Structures are given as structure tokens and as C-alpha cells.
Amino acid sequence: MSISHDDSPAGLAQAGLVPGAPVDLATGAVRVRRLLGLNPGPMTGPGTNSYLLGTQSLTLIDPGPIDAAQQQNFLDAIGDATLTNIVVTHTHGDHSPAAKGLAALTGARLIGLNAPDAAGQDHSFVSDRVCTDGDVIACQDGASHYSLQLVHTPGHVSNHLCVLLREEGMLFTGDHVLQGTTPVILPPDGNMSDYLNSLTRLLELPLVSLAPAHGEMMLAPFTEIEKLIAHRLKREAKILGALRELGECSDDDLVQKAYDDVGSHLLVWAKKTMSAHLIKLEQDGLALFDAPLWKAVR
Numbered sequence: 173m174s175i176s177h178d179d180s181p182a183g184l185a186q187a188g189l190v191p192g193a194p195v196d197l198a199t200g201a202v203r204v205r206r207l208l209g210l211n212p213g214p215m216t217g218p219g220t221n222s223y224l225l226g227t228q229s230l231t232l233i234d235p236g237p238i239d240a241a242q243q244q245n246f247l248d249a250i251g252d253a254t255l256t257n258i259v260v261t262h263t264h265g266d267h268s269p270a271a272k273g274l275a276a277l278t279g280a281r282l283i284g285l286n287a288p289d290a291a292g293q294d295h296s297f298v299s300d301r302v303c304t305d306g307d308v309i310a311c312q313d314g315a316s317h318y319s320l321q322l323v324h325t326p327g328h329v330s331n332h333l334c335v336l337l338r339e340e341g342m343l344f345t346g347d348h349v350l351q352g353t354t355p356v357i358l359p360p361d362g363n364m365s366d367y368l369n370s371l372t373r374l375l376e377l378p379l380v381s382l383a384p385a386h387g388e389m390m391l392a393p394f395t396e397i398e399k400l401i402a403h404r405l406k407r408e409a410k411i412l413g414a415l416r417e418l419g420e421c422s423d424d425d426l427v428q429k430a431y432d433d434v435g436s437h438l439l440v441w442a443k444k445t446m447s448a449h450l451i452k453l454e455q456d457g458l459a460l461f462d463a464p465l466w467k468a469v470r
């Protein structure tokens with residue numbers, strides 16, 4: 173689960189992309205291929221992007237949902253090489269469920285943070301190693317090598333990792349940063365304060381590009397991240413403004429006003445992310461919840 177559509181442009185096009193067919197991103201010294209999943213939909217946009225790194229000792233990032241056809245596509249793309257690692261950015265159903273079966277077939281080890289106790293989580297994924305922020309996974313790839321740095325980025329979910337391919341400055345962002353839309357932040361496991369902190373932390377990394385789990389590559393990483401932070405803070409300010417204007421109000425009334433720029437059919441998703449904003453505002457001492465009504469602290 174990834175996309176809130178609270179403010180996204182209509183649709184996410186990945187023009188010319190054939191789902192399941194590997195596309196060489198040809199970004200630098202380390203080979204990176206992208207395979208678009210066979211799972212387009214309202215929550216996944218064009219589908220889940222899986223990334224295959226290396227030439228002989230491979231790492232697959234986010235294998236996606238269980239899908240026999242896509243599993244065969246992975247095996248075809250792997251060919252005579254060895255799949256050494258399967259890394260999952262998080263354990264939502266469109267990212268991790270295929271990992272276990274593919275690991276059993278290939279002997280790859282599983283790397284990621286196990287599922288928290290929350291809705292929509294894939295508990296079949298169990299990491300083969302304990303992962304902590306800053307861990308570097310070194311991969312000898314024939315005569316060459318590449319290294320992956322794990323960056324813990326809670327917010328969309330508490331167990332979210334971004335993965336930095338250090339030789340290329342390429343950050344695999346999972347659902348933390350998406351192209352053309354914004355991720356849903358679903359409390360209580362999703363947390364807006366954490367999300368903003370996790371975005372700010374990315375600004376310290378030596379980034380060259382962002383490779384999201386949904387949508388196209390982004391080649392201006394700092395601009396994209398700063399835009400996303402500004403967008404969330406602007407929405408927060410709008411929610412607080414609406415709260416001050418309305419006085420005590422239900423979240424149904426509040427969402428109408430705070431998201432008056434969003435189509436009414438999308439308000440059900442907007443409301444979820446709004447609740448994450450409200451929890452942050454409450455923690456910041458700016459809003460108060462007196463069930464079932466919210467009000468601003470003046």
C-alpha cells in the first residue's frame with residue numbers, strides 16, 4: 173500500500189514500459205535493472221518497481237506480491253547469475269510477499285525489517301539478519317563490487333528502509349518518496365513526525381538519484397525531497413488554519429475544508445493522512461482531540 177492521492181496529478185504514466193520486462197537503467201558502473209510489477213492499481217499506480225542490482229552476484233529490491241508470472245520474469249532476468257540478496261524496503265503487500273518463495277528457490281538471503289503489528293502487513297517476511305540504520309551490505313560481484321547502505325526511514329510505516337547504492341548515489345526509496353504522488357501515512361504505525369524527520373535525514377546523504385517503488389526515477393533528489401517536506405508542512409498549516417476557523421469540528425467537516433483542493437472521491441484517503449497530521453499537531457501542542465471532535469489550541 174503506498175499512495176494517498178491526496179494531491180496527485182491524475183494517474184502515473186510510465187510510458188513505454190512493459191510490465192515484467194527488465195529495463196537497464198544504465199546509470200553508471202553498477203548494473204541496475206528495473207522490472208515493473210504486474211500489479212497496476214489505485215494503490216500502486218503503474219505497479220511495483222523491483223530493482224535488480226549487479227551482474228553476477230545480484231540483489232533484488234522489493235520483489236512485490238506473489239505472482240507466478242513475475243517470479244518467472246525474475247528467474248529469467250537472473251539467468252546464470254546468483255541471486256545473493258533480497259532486500260525489502262517494508263512489508264506492505266505490494267513489496268515483500270514474493271520474497272520468501274524466491275529465497276527458497278534461489279538460496280538468496282532476506283534483508284529487511286520484519287513486519288510490525290499493524291494492518292496490511294506481510295508477516296511471511298522474516299529477515300535473515302538483524303538490520304539497523306547505517307548497516308552496509310558489501311557485495312562482491314565478480315571482479316567488481318557494490319555496497320548497499322540501509323537507511324531506516326520510519327513514517328509511511330515504522331519498519332521502512334531506504335537503500336543507498338553507494339557507488340552510484342542511487343537511493344531506492346520504497347514508498348518513502350514516490351514519483352508524482354505522496355505516500356499515505358496511516359496511524360498509528362504510520363507517523364507524520366517520523367516521516368518528516370526521515371525525509372530531512374535523507375538530505376544529509378550523497379544522493380544522485382531516487383529510484384522509487386512506484387513511478388519513474390527522479391534525477392533531482394534534493395529538490396524532490398525538499399518539495400515533499402514543503403508540501404507536507406503546507407498541508408499541516410492548512411489543516412491547522414481550517415481547525416482554527418471551524419472551532420470544534422469532526423474530522424469529516426475538517427477534511428472538507430482542509431482538502432478543498434482534492435476531488436471528493438479521494439477524501440477517504442486524504443482523511444487517513446489528515447489523521448496523521450492531527451496526531452502530530454496534538455504532539456506539537458497545537459491541536460486537541462476531545463472525542464469525537466478536534467479543536468485548535470489557541
Ligand SMILES: [Zn+2]
Pocket residue numbers: 173174262264328347
Ligand atoms: Zn507501502
